Amino acid sequence: MADKKHEDIPIESIDVFPWNDHFNTGIPEVDEQHQRLVQLLNSLATHMAFQSDTQTLDIVFKELTDYTVYHFLTEEAIWHEYLPESDLETNHKEEHNGFISTVLSLKAKKNAHSVDSMINELLSFLVRWLASHILENDKYMALVVLAIQSGLSQEQAELQANDQMRSGMKLLIDMLLSTYSSLATNTIQLMKEAAKRKQTEQQLRISAEQLEQTVQSLDKANKSLKQQYIDSIKTFAHIIEMRPGIKSGQSKYIIEKAALTAREMGLNAEEKKNILYAGLLMQIGKMSLPDTLLEKSFHSIPLADKQRYLKHAVEGEALLNGLTQLKGASVLIRHQYERYDGSGLPDGLARQKIPIGSRILSIVSDYIAYLEGTMTGDVMSVSAAISQLISRKENYYDPAIVDAFIKILKEDITVEMEEDLPVIKKSWKNSRLASNSQKATVDRPVLEISWIQLKPGMEIESIYFDNKPYIKNCIADQRLISSITELRENTGSNPVVKIRMGAK
Secondary structure (H helix, E strand, C coil), X not given: CCCCCHHHCCCCCCCCCCCCHHHCCCCHHHHHHHHHHHHHHHHHHHHXXXXXXXXXXXXXXXXXXXXXXXXXXXXXXXXXXXXXXXXHHHHHHHHHHHHHHHHHHXXXXXXXXXXXXXXXXHHHHHHHHHHHHHHHHHHHHHHHHHHHHCCCCXXXXXXXXXXXXXXXXXXXXXXXXXXXXXXXXXXXHHHHHHHHHHHHHHHCCCCHHHHHHHHHHHHHHHHHHHHHHHHHHHHXXXXXXXXXXXXXXXXXXXXXXXXXXXXXXXXXXXXXXXXXXXXXXXXXXHHHCCHHHHCCCHHXXXXXXXXXXXXXXXXXXXXXXXXXXXXXXXXXXXXXXXXXXXXXXXXXXXXXXXXXXXXXXXXXXXXXXXXXXCCCCCCCEHHHHHHHHHHCECCCECHHHHHHHHHHHCCCEXXXXXXXXXXXXXXXXXXHHHCCCCCCCCCCCEEEECHHHCCCCCEEEEEEECCEEEEEEEECCHHHHHHHHHHHHHHCCCCXXXXXCCEC
């Protein structure tokens, strides 16, 4: 019995993505094949968690390859029948080709790098792809096809599909959040499995070395699932930022500056984690708001609609209700519009009764809003935005947090993500700034946005194609945007677009 390996103990499958009816497109053949993709994803998660050998992983790769050949050809034949030679058909094929290219690239990494690193990256890719491709692209294509089958023209079918996708957004939210809940449940189950195995192996008098290997293996699996949890939340934050009026890259900036401010205020690890999750998901309630409302700057929204807009904070908390891991974050999201003097919404909390995470996130998000002009109607410089924060101490904002935030703006510090918590990385400038912080200038924020959000008049910091610089330090106009679109279509690569916020 001393030679018995822990891998021989039967294990349950880990469903990182349990099949849900909201995945259904309405085309049975497509839905059956999507279920197969989900099965492969869950199988891969199980092998990752329990340290399967290379031969088994090769089988998973082969199954995945077989799936791409069979499913993609089937799906493309359906699109071609109803949407021949259309942009929809062409773009969908490009999505499929991108998927195959990425899987082959990861296969090559398996041969050159550690199996653990490769399988982590593959699982993360599949989770993101499943969320963005099936739930958005395939569902949209299916709605168009079904509408054409009912007798509509392609143009009418596309308009109807757009409306249906917009009205179905809440279903997407509910489905994704149930996925995160499942991830948390799986983590707990793994911990129970660890305790069970430890007890069993002690009873069988397995050597201390084998016992330690078992515990380490399960600890590693648990840590990996935690990383999948935060990766899934980041994926959902990206989906939120695809809505009109929400710039991609804002949540990243907010969590970075909020993390630095939380450190300056001496918050503990749990408080920092809640701020991280809340910063990523604080706009989740906006998913149910109409495009016409989201496209307006806050200052230009009529008073009656402003009340509706601000309720997204309460709706965001409600969407996260019941998820234990996000309970603390949901409270911060609810109170993001409270004011220090008690004049805010929804509960009129004041001073220390407002959760400190909400007080921090309010300052950081309002700073961005001042810079881009959505708060007042005027795009502000960094100094003007900071002046707004200072002038509203005691009324809108916690004075101590405003001071801490301004201090970290004057320091050149970056944030890197390690597991599920931000890690502060100081730059070479800090020693210089520490002795002269009052005179230090504050650089304008640089946000990485989606290329489709680039508009004339935006100040471009840089645009890269395939890690190569395309253009830097200029103002976007329609001619430049058209050339970027054309280059993307010719190369098949999405540009990395970074813009500067605020006025000079």
